[in-house]
Amino acid sequence: MKLALKEGWKYQGLTYPNPAVGCCIVSQDGEILAVEAHKKAGLPHAEVEALKSAYTKLTHDTKIKDLTSSADIHEYLKENHNNIFKNCSVYTTLEPCSHVGKTPSCADLLCAMGVKKVYVGAQDNNPEAACGNKKLKDSNIEVESGILETESKELLYPFEAWHKKSFVFFKWAQRLNGTYDDGIITSKESRKNVHDVRDKCDLLVIGGETVRVDRPTLDARMVDGKAPNVLIYSREKEFDKTIPLFGVEGRKVIISDSLDEIKNYKNIMIEGGANMFEATRDIVDRYLCYVAPKLGGSKVFQTNKQEFEILNILQEDEDIIMWLKKRG
Amino acid sequence: MKLALKEGWKYQGLTYPNPAVGCCIVSQDGEILAVEAHKKAGLPHAEVEALKSAYTKLTHDTKIKDLTSSADIHEYLKENHNNIFKNCSVYTTLEPCSHVGKTPSCADLLCAMGVKKVYVGAQDNNPEAACGNKKLKDSNIEVESGILETESKELLYPFEAWHKKSFVFFKWAQRLNGTYDDGIITSKESRKNVHDVRDKCDLLVIGGETVRVDRPTLDARMVDGKAPNVLIYSREKEFDKTIPLFGVEGRKVIISDSLDEIKNYKNIMIEGGANMFEATRDIVDRYLCYVAPKLGGSKVFQTNKQEFEILNILQEDEDIIMWLKKRG
Numbered sequence: 001m002k003l004a005l006k007e008g009w010k011y012q013g014l015t016y017p018n019p020a021v022g023c024c025i026v027s028q029d030g031e032i033l034a035v036e037a038h039k040k041a042g043l044p045h046a047e048v049e050a051l052k053s054a055y056t057k058l059t060h061d062t063k064i065k066d067l068t069s070s071a072d073i074h075e076y077l078k079e080n081h082n083n084i085f086k087n088c089s090v091y092t093t094l095e096p097c098s099h100v101g102k103t104p105s106c107a108d109l110l111c112a113m114g115v116k117k118v119y120v121g122a123q124d125n126n127p128e129a130a131c132g133n134k135k136l137k138d139s140n141i142e143v144e145s146g147i148l149e150t151e152s153k154e155l156l157y158p159f160e161a162w163h164k165k166s167f168v169f170f171k172w173a174q175r176l177n178g179t180y181d182d183g184i185i186t187s188k189e190s191r192k193n194v195h196d197v198r199d200k201c202d203l204l205v206i207g208g209e210t211v212r213v214d215r216p217t218l219d220a221r222m223v224d225g226k227a228p229n230v231l232i233y234s235r236e237k238e239f240d241k242t243i244p245l246f247g248v249e250g251r252k253v254i255i256s257d258s259l260d261e262i263k264n265y266k267n268i269m270i271e272g273g274a275n276m277f278e279a280t281r282d283i284v285d286r287y288l289c290y291v292a293p294k295l296g297g298s299k300v301f302q303t304n305k306q307e308f309e310i311l312n313i314l315q316e317d318e319d320i321i322m323w324l325k326k327r328g
Numbered sequence: 329m330k331l332a333l334k335e336g337w338k339y340q341g342l343t344y345p346n347p348a349v350g351c352c353i354v355s356q357d358g359e360i361l362a363v364e365a366h367k368k369a370g371l372p373h374a375e376v377e378a379l380k381s382a383y384t385k386l387t388h389d390t391k392i393k394d395l396t397s398s399a400d401i402h403e404y405l406k407e408n409h410n411n412i413f414k415n416c417s418v419y420t421t422l423e424p425c426s427h428v429g430k431t432p433s434c435a436d437l438l439c440a441m442g443v444k445k446v447y448v449g450a451q452d453n454n455p456e457a458a459c460g461n462k463k464l465k466d467s468n469i470e471v472e473s474g475i476l477e478t479e480s481k482e483l484l485y486p487f488e489a490w491h492k493k494s495f496v497f498f499k500w501a502q503r504l505n506g507t508y509d510d511g512i513i514t515s516k517e518s519r520k521n522v523h524d525v526r527d528k529c530d531l532l533v534i535g536g537e538t539v540r541v542d543r544p545t546l547d548a549r550m551v552d553g554k555a556p557n558v559l560i561y562s563r564e565k566e567f568d569k570t571i572p573l574f575g576v577e578g579r580k581v582i583i584s585d586s587l588d589e590i591k592n593y594k595n596i597m598i599e600g601g602a603n604m605f606e607a608t609r610d611i612v613d614r615y616l617c618y619v620a621p622k623l624g625g626s627k628v629f630q631t632n633k634q635e636f637e638i639l640n641i642l643q644e645d646e647d648i649i650m651w652l653k654k655r656g
Contacts, residue, residue: 029357176617176636177629178506277623289504293652295605296633301505305624308504313648315641324621 001091001121001148004046007037008093008155009312012323013169013197013288014040016267019159021094023050028087028116033057044070047096047106051077051085051113058084070103078112085113093121093152095145096132107132111139120145121152125160154311154325161285162267168283170270171197172301173290179297180273186292189317192222197288199225203265207276208234208255217244218271219251227251228269231261233279259283274303286311287324329419329449329476332374335365336421336483337640340651341497341525341616342368344595347487349422351378356415356444361385372398375424375434379405379413379441386412398431406440413441421449421480423473424460435460439467448473449480453488482639482653489613490595496611498598499525500629501618507625508601514620517645520550525616527553531593535604536562536583545572546599547579555579556597559589561607587611602631614639615652 001024008022015021015038023046025034034053038046052064052073061080067073096106096118110118118136123145133143161167171194174180184191198204199220206218211232219227229252230245237255239246246253254261259280262268269288270280287308308324315321329352336350343349343366351374353362362381366374380392380401389408395401424434424446438446446464451473461471489495499522502508512519526532527548534546539560547555557580558573565583567574574581582589587608590596597616598608615636636652643649 027357027359029355030359031355031357032360174505176506176619177502177631178504179628179630291504293636293638293650294634295629295631295636298630300507300628300630301623302507302626302628303505303623306622308621308623309646310621310643310648313641313643315638318637320638320641322621 001093001119001152003032003035004091004093005121005148005151005155006312007035008046009323010314011037011039012155012158012312014200016159016162016200017041018045019094019156021046021092022155023047023093024091025050025054025085026089026091033088043068044073045097045103045106047090047092047110048073048103050090051109054088055081055084074104074109077109081113083114085115088115089117089119090115091119091121091147093155095120095122095124096136097124098132098135105132105135107135110136111141115141117142117144119147121147122149122156126163158286166262166266166268167285168262168268168270168280169286169288170272170277170280170284171288171290172272172277173292174301175292175294175297177295177297178300178302180301181299182297185294185297186290187318190290190292190319190321193321194290195220195222195225198228198269199223201228201267201269203231203262203268204228205231205233205259205262205268205270205272205276205280207272207279208232208236208239209275210272211239211243211245215243217248219245219248229254229265231256231259233257233259233276273299274301277301277303281306284326287326289322289324291320291322293318293320329421329447329480331360331363332419332421333449333476333479333483334640335363336374337651338642339365339367340483340486340640342528343487344490344528345369346373347422347484349374349420350483351375351421352419353378353382353413354417354419361416371396372401373425373431373434375418375420375438376401376431378418379437382413382416383409402432402437405437409441411442413443416443417445417447418443419447419475421483423448423450423452424464425452426460426463433460433463435463438464439469443469445470445472447475449475450477450484454491486614494590494594494596495613496590496596496598496608497614497616498600498605498608498612499616499618500600500605501620502629503620503622503625505623505625506628506630508629509627510625513622513625514618515646518618518620518647518649521649522618523548523550523553526556526597527551529556529595529597531559531590531596532556533559533561533587533590533596533598533600533604533608535600535607536560536564536567537603538600539567539571539573543571545576547573547576557582557593559584559587561585561587561604601627602629605629605631609634612654615654617650617652619648619650621646621648
């Protein structure tokens with residue numbers, strides 16, 4: 001389940017309107033056959049990705065690799081599984097979905113595969129998708145729920161907040177010693193990741209000073225994504241309109257000395273420095289922090305005291321990407 | 329091998345006069361039976377710890393758990409293994425030792441267990457211990473060497489530097505935003521880890537200003553360890569001798585405006601802030617950085633530019649512990 005969680009976190013923020021979910025499949029002998037995650041809307045759910053990987057590993061039949069639509073993978077697996085999964089256990093951070101939405105139901109697929117046991121992290125509170133556990137049990141599949149439940153709920157939290165009302169997160173990038181001036185800080189991979197996260201937001205909030213100093217574009221061009229609307233939080237209403245962010249087509253730019261506009265959006269990323277951090281401390285759900293393993297610079301992320309719990313650390317590229325939660 | 333490396337890094341700095349080594353045992357079916365490391369001198373080597381764990385997992389015979397001496401575990405395994413390891417693969421970050429030192433030879437034990445295959449990360453350059461691979465091959469065990477070799481050599485590096493001449497590392501602790509003033513920064517677990525690392529050092533180097541301001545003890549009391557000698561790097565030779573570090577029994581305190589004294593020691597930890605970082609940049613092999621996920625404080629780890637490669641990140645407790653290597 002730890003591996004499933006870790007894999008799910010890689011795609012945190014990228015899966016809307018679906019939750020981030022990770023899934024791990026283990027053979028009867030304890031071999032890890034697959035560790036996969038739901039990567040983005042339109043792509044298969046974590047369970048389907050994992051069954052696909054595990055199928056390839058067990059059968060060496062690579063035809064399934066070319067299938068990308070969830071419906072096609074479902075169909076292929078149903079026709080060709082030959083009960084190879086009958087002694088396998090499935091670890092999924094979220095109760096498998098039971099409804100047929102954009103993709104067929106994962107619970108139905110797991111039933112059809114006749115897996116031995118499904119370990120579930122968090123239960124699904126979405127009434128449309130829920131009852132996956134029941135479906136599995138009705139099909140004589142063992143189900144054990146509540147495995148690493150706290151951690152599984154943390155992975156699910158941004159989606160649930162977004163689903164209920166809205167999810168507000170604060171993103172910042174810094175060097176190891178807390179500085180964020182003096183040129184580009186993070187690696188290209190990290191900046192691409194930011195663009196990917198931005199693409200899924202409907203509002204970016206940024207401070208007026210940052211707009212004047214950095215003259216940013218604030219789009220998602222590195223991933224050919226869409227540019228969210230921007231709220232410039234500023235007392236001063238006059239800005240040089242040649243600053244690139246104003247020139248992005250189809251984007252609305254709001255300049256306001258109030259954060260009230262946030263209420264009209266669902267997935268809101270606040271980007272900024274220490275001042276924005278202080279100004280938005282009470283409305284932020286989670287923090288996304290990019291740390292480049294470098295020293296240097298002079299302007300420091302200097303705030304009042306705040307302790308965090310580290311929800312996840314990702315270090316695939318040279319930088320560290322952390323999701324944090326306020327403590328206390 | 330990745331799991332073996334990760335486990336080995338947990339004990340980096342704690343295994344002298346032995347190297348840090350990790351070992352993972354995988355069944356015929358791909359199940360991970362054990363992931364273990366060499367924890368400290370006098371305790372079993374990584375391979376022995378891993379065979380012990382895997383034996384318990386496979387047999388449910390828990391008698392072996394009470395055995396702590398390497399010789400006893402060797403003997404018990406040789407008597408009771410019943411060929412249960414005959415289809416297992418062993419991943420070890422360092423070539424298994426072939427000589428009988430404080431503990432019997434790991435290569436001999438692996439031969440006696442009749443494991444199927446041994447994957448080796450780095451070769452052993454220590455002529456006394458080397459030839460493990462040859463011993464295995466002579467016993468008809470498949471050996472594949474050079475698996476994640478670069479990473480395995482990084483894990484081994486501090487030991488090799490120490491063995492050849494000396495290993496000098498710089499340790500600092502900071503909050504997420506680079507500050508290191510304003511009270512205790514890291515968690516109790518992190519501070520215990522520092523004491524554990526200190527216990528294995530023969531010299532601590534610290535700046536005069538830190539001594540005056542922090543009035544530290546610089547011992548290893550949290551782990552009942554020994555307090556290394558201290559070199560206070562300072563132009564000013566007068567210190568208040570009631571500062572606790574002067575009162576530690578059996579310790580030599582050197583006050584000098586030169587770092588030459590370092591040449592007389594083998595495992596040297598430099599503790600300090602940004603000034604010490606700059607003063608010792610050219611003589612430091614590796615960096616050990618503790619990051620508490622907190623904001624606040626005001627004095628920042630402010631240095632000239634330096635980029636690092638992250639060799640390992642450990643996050644078991646609330647803090648992050650990183651081993652870093654200078655880039656460029």
